[in-house]
Amino acid sequence: MCLHLEQMFETSIRAEGIDNMLTIGKYSLTNPRRLVRALSILTLGFSMSLLGITGSLAGNEPGGALEFVTVQPGDSLWDLAGEHGQDQDPRDWIARVVQLNALESIELTPGQQIALP
Incomplete structure (x- = not known):
């Protein structure tokens, strides 16, 4: 099964100008900024939760020794x-x-x- 690059990614042209729209299967990404924003928020949330977990595992003391x-x-x-x-x-x-x-x-x-x- 050989897929050509043109089949996976399409470029759409809108009436107001040229807009690169990424299409994979039946899904299309019309606004790449949304993806970047969503990934940034998810990364920030994951990082904060990871810091919270490691902070609670480290103990409540600066040295961590009880x-x-x-x-x-x-x-x-x-x-x-x-x-x-x-x-x-x-x-x-x-x-x-x-x-x-x-x-x-x-x-x-x-x-x-x-x-x-």
Whole structure:
């Protein structure tokens, strides 16, 4: 089966001037700018979604490394903030731990595993 180039791509002439219209099968591209715009939007959307996915996989910390500890009897988030979050405001560190572990309160249960930034 041999198709000639003229059969795949046709040039149409309009009354207002010459317009190159790409025709493949029964589909024709009358405005190439539409295709470029659509492909640009799709590429941008795909790139943004890919960045969102990789950003969420990288973790919420700048270094991406989390430390996991097991809560001991008598431990509190304030104690852990003093041990593990020395370079930060304890309130900010505790808020981050609560968010990171989806804790409903700052009360800890002995034996509970929590992630620390």
